[in-house]
Amino acid sequence: MLALRIRAPHALALEELPDPEPGPDEVLVEVQAAGICGTDLEVLRGVHEAYRTGRGSFPITPGHEWSGVVRAVGSRVTRFAPGDLVTGETGLGCLRCEVCLMGRHSICPNLVETGIFNRDGAMRQLHLHPEVFTHSAAGLSPLQAAAAEPTAVALHACRRGRVGVGDTLAVLGCGPIGLLTIQVARACGASAVLATSRSRPKLDKALELGADRVVNVAAEDVRAAAEDFTGGEG
Ligand SMILES: [Zn+2]
Ligand SMILES: [Zn+2]
Structure with missing residues (x-):
């Protein structure tokens, strides 16, 4: 072989x-x-x-x-x-x-x-x-x-973070693990997902896979975007 x-x-x-x-x-x-x-x-x-x-x-x-x-x-x-x-x-x-x-x-x-x-x-x-x-x-x-192994990493993160129905969360970074985490969080019932990256193609992929709001950290302030996204709760 x-x-x-x-x-x-x-x-x-x-x-x-x-x-x-x-x-x-x-x-x-x-x-x-x-x-x-x-x-x-x-x-x-x-x-x-x-x-x-x-x-x-x-x-x-x-x-x-x-x-x-x-x-x-x-x-x-x-x-x-x-x-x-x-x-x-x-x-x-x-x-x-x-x-x-x-x-x-x-x-x-x-x-x-x-x-x-x-x-x-x-x-x-x-x-x-x-x-x-x-x-x-x-x-x-x-x-x-x-993809089961990296998906298990994302699932573990969501379990550790106790992501559940109606939750709002931020996924920092949209590499493969981040993109999988967006999907797993959605499957766990999260209702609002903000995702960050400095790569436009990755942010587009994040939107396609379930993020509601994406933040290009090369051009935007994450803290301000998160406050805006959560109605001031941050
Ligand atoms: Zn042992
Ligand atoms: Zn690996």
């Missing part, structure tokens, strides 16, 4: 590697889509925290926003079968330590992160993922399924 490899900072190569075989608890998927995230660029430049601290090592195959069709499953896998469209979590905890047993596996001290450090990601034709961190994407398109 072909795999994208980051061999060292700024050293990216497409390599021919042996097709991987699933371990007993893994699924083997034929990758359908893999998104590029700012984190991938940090890894490529060698400035990601895991590499600066020596926790992660090269080479690595990037790709943590992905979807794929199951081609084979390990001997102990029960939840998936060939043909299933799936996606998967990025942070893979050990599931044995105290932190994991409390249900906080994304901050496990033994954490590896798919496509980020110490676990190959999905920018390859065939990707391996642990069954326990794999999720069905039935009913989604492969592109939608590949």
Whole structure:
């Protein structure tokens, strides 16, 4: 199979590697889509925290926003079968330590992160993922399924912010996460969304995806715009 490899900072190569075989608890998927995230660029430049601290090592195959069709499953896998469209979590905890047993596996001290450090990601034709961190994407398109990971970031932000019916909120920045947050906030019932960016195309996209008012921070004062938007409440 072909795999994208980051061999060292700024050293990216497409390599021919042996097709991987699933371990007993893994699924083997034929990758359908893999998104590029700012984190991938940090890894490529060698400035990601895991590499600066020596926790992660090269080479690595990037790709943590992905979807794929199951081609084979390990001997102990029960939840998936060939043909299933799936996606998967990025942070893979050990599931044995105290932190994991409390249900906080994304901050496990033994954490590896798919496509980020110490676990190959999905920018390859065939990707391996642990069954326990794999999720069905039935009913989604492969592109939608590949956006599940960044959408989960937006959902987490809305949950942390307790966004609910009738709420007014500001989304600062209209990169992919900001644009997803606008949509998730709308789905949570937010009734008024202000979004900021210094990019006109991103502001246009924000309006298209559910923002009511956009503020170009290169030309407008955010505080004044927010006060105007909220009738003086700010
Ligand atoms: Zn990411
Ligand atoms: Zn753990």
